[in-house]
Amino acid sequence: MSNFFQSQSILAHPFRPFFLLTGVYGVITVIAWMSFLFGGLSLPLGWSPVHWHSHEMLFGLIPLAIAGFLLTAVCNWTGAAPLHGKALLALIIIWFAGRVAMWTASWWPVGIAAAVDLLFMPVMAIYMTRVLLRHGNKRNLPIAAILLLLSLANVMMHIGFITSDPQWLRRGELMALGLITLMMIVIGGRIFPLFTINWLRNQGIQIECVKSFTALDRAALLATLLLIPADFFTGTSWLTGVMALIAGTLNALRLIGWSGWRTAREPLLWILHLGYGWIVVALLLKSAAAFNLAAPTAWQHALGVGAMGTLILGVMTRVALGHTGRTLTLPRFAIAIYVAITLAALARVLAALQLLDYRVGLLVAATGWSLAFATFTLIYWPILTRPRADGRPG
Structure with a gap:
C-alpha cells in the first residue's frame, strides 16, 4: 500500500494526501449531516447528531486542512525535509482511525472512541515541536501550542459526551472555534499581505497601497485571543459582546489595510481576502448575538462555512499549485469552487438570521459546500497525485 502511494507521489509531501482527504471528507460529513436531518439516516454514533456534526467539522475535517498546511509550512520555516512515506502514512492512519471511532462510537466501551480520536492532533503537535526545536525556530512554537490547546478542546467535548453534560460540549x-479563528488570523496576517504585495509588484502596480501596522496587528491578535477565555468563563455575555466587537473592528481595519480589492483580477488572491472578511463578519455577528440582536448560530456558521470553508479552499487551491511546481493560475473551471463555497456561506448565514427559509437555506448551503469540496477534489486530484511539474522532489 505504501509503495503504491509513493509511486503516485501522494506520500511525497504532507499537503498532497491531507488536501485530498479534506476535499473528500468535506463532502462526506455534510452529506451525512443532511441525511440525518432530512433522510432519517441512522449510524452507530453514540453522540447526538448535532454534537457529532459539530465535532466532526471541528476535529475531523479542520485538522486535515491544518495538517496539510502546517506540515508543509514547517518545511519552509525550518528547511527540514517533509514528513513523507511510511511516517506520513502512519499519521494518516491515526486520523482515519479517529474517524472510524467517531462514526461507530456506540460500538465501543466508553472512552475508547475518545482515546483513538484524541491521538491525531497531539501527535502532529509533538512532531512539529520537535522539528521547530531541532532547527532553532522558536518563533513558530505558539502554532504548535494552539494544536495542543485544540486537543484540550476536543477532550472537553468528549467529557461532555461521556458525562452527558452539555456545558462541557x-x-x-x-x-475550538476561538482557537481556529486565532490560527487563521495569525497565518492570514503573515501570508495574505505578502501574497498581495508580490502579485501587485508582478503586475507593475505600486505596493505602497498594502499597509500593515505592527500595533494594529498585535491589538487584533490580543483581542481575538482574549475572546477564548472570555467564552470559557462567561459564555455569551455583554463582556464577550464588547470584546467580539473590538476584535471584529480591529480585524476589519487590518483587512482594509491589505487592499484586497486591488486583486479582483486574481481569484487565487481575492478568495483569501474574502475568507478573512468572513472572520470579521463572524466576530461582529458574535457581538450582535451577545446583545440579542442576532441568532447565536449566525456567527458560528459565518465562521465555519464562511471563514473556515473559504480559507481552507482558498489556501489549498493556491498551495497545491505552488508546491507542485505549477504556475499560480487557477485551473479551468476551478472558479466554481469559490462560487459554490460563497453561495453556501451566504445561504447558511441568511438561514440562521431567518432571512431565508431554514430548510431551503440548509439545502442550498449543503449543496454549495459539497459542490465546492467535490470540485476541488476532482480538479486537483491529478495535480496532487502526480510528480511535480518542474521535476523536483516533493
Missing part, C-alpha cells in the same frame, strides 16, 4: 466547541 459547549465549552469545547467554543474553545
Whole structure:
C-alpha cells in the first residue's frame, strides 16, 4: 500500500494526501449531516447528531486542512525535509482511525472512541515541536501550542459526551472555534499581505497601497485571543459582546489595510481576502448575538462555512499549485469552487438570521459546500497525485 502511494507521489509531501482527504471528507460529513436531518439516516454514533456534526467539522475535517498546511509550512520555516512515506502514512492512519471511532462510537466501551480520536492532533503537535526545536525556530512554537490547546478542546467535548453534560460540549466547541479563528488570523496576517504585495509588484502596480501596522496587528491578535477565555468563563455575555466587537473592528481595519480589492483580477488572491472578511463578519455577528440582536448560530456558521470553508479552499487551491511546481493560475473551471463555497456561506448565514427559509437555506448551503469540496477534489486530484511539474522532489 505504501509503495503504491509513493509511486503516485501522494506520500511525497504532507499537503498532497491531507488536501485530498479534506476535499473528500468535506463532502462526506455534510452529506451525512443532511441525511440525518432530512433522510432519517441512522449510524452507530453514540453522540447526538448535532454534537457529532459539530465535532466532526471541528476535529475531523479542520485538522486535515491544518495538517496539510502546517506540515508543509514547517518545511519552509525550518528547511527540514517533509514528513513523507511510511511516517506520513502512519499519521494518516491515526486520523482515519479517529474517524472510524467517531462514526461507530456506540460500538465501543466508553472512552475508547475518545482515546483513538484524541491521538491525531497531539501527535502532529509533538512532531512539529520537535522539528521547530531541532532547527532553532522558536518563533513558530505558539502554532504548535494552539494544536495542543485544540486537543484540550476536543477532550472537553468528549467529557461532555461521556458525562452527558452539555456545558462541557459547549465549552469545547467554543474553545475550538476561538482557537481556529486565532490560527487563521495569525497565518492570514503573515501570508495574505505578502501574497498581495508580490502579485501587485508582478503586475507593475505600486505596493505602497498594502499597509500593515505592527500595533494594529498585535491589538487584533490580543483581542481575538482574549475572546477564548472570555467564552470559557462567561459564555455569551455583554463582556464577550464588547470584546467580539473590538476584535471584529480591529480585524476589519487590518483587512482594509491589505487592499484586497486591488486583486479582483486574481481569484487565487481575492478568495483569501474574502475568507478573512468572513472572520470579521463572524466576530461582529458574535457581538450582535451577545446583545440579542442576532441568532447565536449566525456567527458560528459565518465562521465555519464562511471563514473556515473559504480559507481552507482558498489556501489549498493556491498551495497545491505552488508546491507542485505549477504556475499560480487557477485551473479551468476551478472558479466554481469559490462560487459554490460563497453561495453556501451566504445561504447558511441568511438561514440562521431567518432571512431565508431554514430548510431551503440548509439545502442550498449543503449543496454549495459539497459542490465546492467535490470540485476541488476532482480538479486537483491529478495535480496532487502526480510528480511535480518542474521535476523536483516533493
